Amino acid sequence: MTSNPIKIKVQNVTKVFGKSKKAIQLLNEGETKNAILKKTGATVGVSKASFEVKAGEIFVIMGLSGSGKSTLVRMINRLIDPSIGEVFIDGEDIVKMNKEQLREVRRKKISMVFQKFALLPHRTILENVEYGLEVQGIQKETRSQQAMDALKLVGLEGYEHQYPKQLSGGMQQRVGLARALANDSDILLMDEAFSALDPLIRKDMQDELLDLQSSMKKTIVFITHDLDEALRIGDRIALMKDGVIVQIGTPEEILMNPSNDYVERFVEDVDLSKVLTAGHVMKRAETVSIEKGPRVALQIMKDLGISSIYVVDKKKTLLGAITAAEANQAIENRQGLTDILKEEVTTVSPDTLLTDLFDKVSTASIPVAVVDETNRLKGILVRGAVIGALAGNNQDINQIHTAKSEAAAGQLGKEVKITWNNGSRNSQ
Amino acid sequence: MEQWLPKLPIALWVDDFVNWLTTNLEVAFDGVTIILESVVEGMVAGFGFIPSYIFIILLTLIAWKVSNKGIGLFTLIGLFLVDNLGYWEPMLETLALVLTAVFISILLGIPMGIWASQKQMVKNVVVPVLDFMQTMPAFVYLIPAIFFFNIGVVPGVVASVIFAMPPTIRLTILGIQQVPADIIEATEAFGSTTSQRLLKVQLPLAMPTIMAGINQSIMLALSMVVIASMVGAPGLGADVYRAVTQIQIGRGFEAGLSIVVIAIILDRITQNIGKSKKQGGTF
Numbered sequence: 213m214t215s216n217p218i219k220i221k222v223q224n225v226t227k228v229f230g231k232s233k234k235a236i237q238l239l240n241e242g243e244t245k246n247a248i249l250k251k252t253g254a255t256v257g258v259s260k261a262s263f264e265v266k267a268g269e270i271f272v273i274m275g276l277s278g279s280g281k282s283t284l285v286r287m288i289n290r291l292i293d294p295s296i297g298e299v300f301i302d303g304e305d306i307v308k309m310n311k312e313q314l315r316e317v318r319r320k321k322i323s324m325v326f327q328k329f330a331l332l333p334h335r336t337i338l339e340n341v342e343y344g345l346e347v348q349g350i351q352k353e354t355r356s357q358q359a360m361d362a363l364k365l366v367g368l369e370g371y372e373h374q375y376p377k378q379l380s381g382g383m384q385q386r387v388g389l390a391r392a393l394a395n396d397s398d399i400l401l402m403d404e405a406f407s408a409l410d411p412l413i414r415k416d417m418q419d420e421l422l423d424l425q426s427s428m429k430k431t432i433v434f435i436t437h438d439l440d441e442a443l444r445i446g447d448r449i450a451l452m453k454d455g456v457i458v459q460i461g462t463p464e465e466i467l468m469n470p471s472n473d474y475v476e477r478f479v480e481d482v483d484l485s486k487v488l489t490a491g492h493v494m495k496r497a498e499t500v501s502i503e504k505g506p507r508v509a510l511q512i513m514k515d516l517g518i519s520s521i522y523v524v525d526k527k528k529t530l531l532g533a534i535t536a537a538e539a540n541q542a543i544e545n546r547q548g549l550t551d552i553l554k555e556e557v558t559t560v561s562p563d564t565l566l567t568d569l570f571d572k573v574s575t576a577s578i579p580v581a582v583v584d585e586t587n588r589l590k591g592i593l594v595r596g597a598v599i600g601a602l603a604g605n606n607q608d609i610n611q612i613h614t615a616k617s618e619a620a621a622g623q624l625g626k627e628v629k630i631t632w633n634n635g636s637r638n639s640q
Numbered sequence: 641m642e643q644w645l646p647k648l649p650i651a652l653w654v655d656d657f658v659n660w661l662t663t664n665l666e667v668a669f670d671g672v673t674i675i676l677e678s679v680v681e682g683m684v685a686g687f688g689f690i691p692s693y694i695f696i697i698l699l700t701l702i703a704w705k706v707s708n709k710g711i712g713l714f715t716l717i718g719l720f721l722v723d724n725l726g727y728w729e730p731m732l733e734t735l736a737l738v739l740t741a742v743f744i745s746i747l748l749g750i751p752m753g754i755w756a757s758q759k760q761m762v763k764n765v766v767v768p769v770l771d772f773m774q775t776m777p778a779f780v781y782l783i784p785a786i787f788f789f790n791i792g793v794v795p796g797v798v799a800s801v802i803f804a805m806p807p808t809i810r811l812t813i814l815g816i817q818q819v820p821a822d823i824i825e826a827t828e829a830f831g832s833t834t835s836q837r838l839l840k841v842q843l844p845l846a847m848p849t850i851m852a853g854i855n856q857s858i859m860l861a862l863s864m865v866v867i868a869s870m871v872g873a874p875g876l877g878a879d880v881y882r883a884v885t886q887i888q889i890g891r892g893f894e895a896g897l898s899i900v901v902i903a904i905i906l907d908r909i910t911q912n913i914g915k916s917k918k919q920g921g922t923f
Contacts, residue, residue: 347833
């Protein structure tokens with residue numbers, strides 16, 4: 213993950229609608245958007261935006277309407293020409309390209325999904341999905357085959373001869389997605405792609421996108437005004453306000469370390485239980501090796517003042533749990549740990565969202581174990597710490613400490629590596 | 641009134657211009673005259689070759705197929721009435737004149753509309769010219785038309801084209817420009833060339849609107865038949881004109897009624913051509 217090449221690099225891109233020369237000059241002098249509008253009548257759409265998107269990453273650009281996010285994404289494939297600045301796709305500056313070169317990039321490298329679907333009403337679903345291939349002059353049979361494959365991916369097999377009007381909104385956007393996928397381009401620009409759908413369908417589509425992404429590894433730039441959506445699907449998020457990128461970071465960074473008041477107000481209503489995971493709130497697990505006897509186990513529990521302990525092997529693989537009472541009895545009956553081991557314990561994976569583990573935590577008689585995919589014990593969930601994290605208490609949230617210290621060192625905006633988290637999404 | 645500015649000699653300029661055109665472009669005008677004359681006459685001869693009852697049945701079937709049973713029935717009765725009243729031959733002449741004028745309107749108007757829809761500059765020039773064409777009284781350009789094309793059916797066709805072409809151009813521009821911006825954006829985003837965008841997206845989506853424009857052109861061309869008859873164009877218009885000058889009220893009504901019948905048939909058929917295709921599709 214860390215060595216992925218940079219796919220899209222946006223550098224110092226500015227878009228001014230109207231008399232741009234004077235406005236750019238004022239912008240360089242540090243004038244605000246409103247002041248420039250008053251003085252020149254020109255609107256600053258995007259102001260000096262810079263960011264990089266790595267291959268295989270979902271990069272979310274988030275902001276309220278009028279923040280310039282739609283303008284920014286359109287400058288990546290030059291549906292809108294930047295007033296100044298550079299946009300590199302695979303290292304090539306597309307701002308400098310002529311019409312033919314740009315067309316070639318749009319055909320082969322970048323596909324786009326639109327908020328209002330933008331399907332061609334006079335064409336069947338299949339013909340719609342074929343469109344991108346058709347303009348490249350690809351043979352009818354080949355392109356139909358590729359289009360059908362794309363339709364299968366989004367679960368719309370059997371609808372290929374219908375017209376867009378005959379499909380529901382959610383299905384129409386699947387067609388939009390299939391049309392973008394049919395081209396097999398590396399980059400997917402999604403402009404408020406799910407915003408026109410109702411909340412339940414939107415969630416389904418988000419899940420499906422993540423699902424598709426786990427196998428296809430596209431580079432996705434996703435525009436949204438919905439913070440929950442951004443947090444759900446974004447590997448990294450750029451927050452925009454008045455044409456300026458205010459903060460770039462992972463969802464955790466944005467939530468826990470808002471770079472200014474604006475971001476803070478934006479994120480204060482977020483339901484933390486849908487963002488924080490078991491990995492965030494777990495505590496170090498006290499364990500006893502299976503080779504030790506019940507006496508040792510009891511001694512450890514006594515020292516720590518706990519009533520139960522997890523038993524692991526040499527590789528830290530979770531074998532089960534024992535309680536203090538059971539250990540006492542084993543000593544009396546001269547049994548080993550294996551004899552009293554309770555193998556059925558509740559476990560969760562580190563990337564389980566808090567909202568999904570309330571039930572387990574509240575009913576379990578001993579702290580719930582957090583294990584990785586090879587059943588190695590990573591930590592335990594203590595009720596107090598879970599509640600503390602939900603209350604926004606940073607001391608109860610693990611990885612945030614590192615994020616914070618790095619932010620303090622002036623590194624905010626660059627990706628902070630969180631080892632278990634990076635792999636987790638793709639392993640779902 | 642005080643003459644602080646001498647009267648502009650516009651009349652003189654126009655006279656000079658028309659004179660210049662007649663002398664310098666005589667060959668071109670003669671060529672146009674010969675072509676249009678043979679087209680209209682050929683069409684009349686062709687139509688006339690078909691016995692009236694077969695013609696009636698054919699048109700009835702077309703009207704029924706494109707539109708509905710009611711329009712089919714109207715076509716049957718209406719055309720039978722025209723034949724019965726003895727206006728069959730003039731009706732064919734009128735039909736030929738109108739179809740020729742509309743054909744030329746489409747031939748010139750749609751490309752012009754497409755061009756104007758793509759380039760704002762062109763549109764800025766074309767639209768005022770269209771206003772001019774539609775509002776300038778037809779008699780005004782009928783007179784120079786006689787100079788250029790002699791008396792007969794050709795100045796009639798030309799006058800009809802000038803009057804009937806604007807809606808085709810206007811509605812072609814409108815139809816293309818009202819294709820939603822996000823659809824245009826999508827075609828751009830997938831790397832369409834200008835002609836791919838036009839042929840695969842804009843024109844198909846603009847088709848119903850363009851058809852409405854053609855329908856309007858047909859109606860306007862029909863409304864010109866009486867005026868065209870004043871410069872010697874044959875057909876139902878000539879019968880109306882004759883009836884007016886001789887104060888034959890009854891005959892005038894008969895000829896007028898025949899024009900109405902033709903108008904309704906052509907209107908209903910062309911109105912439905914755009915709609916009948918692609919039921920699941922567009923609008």
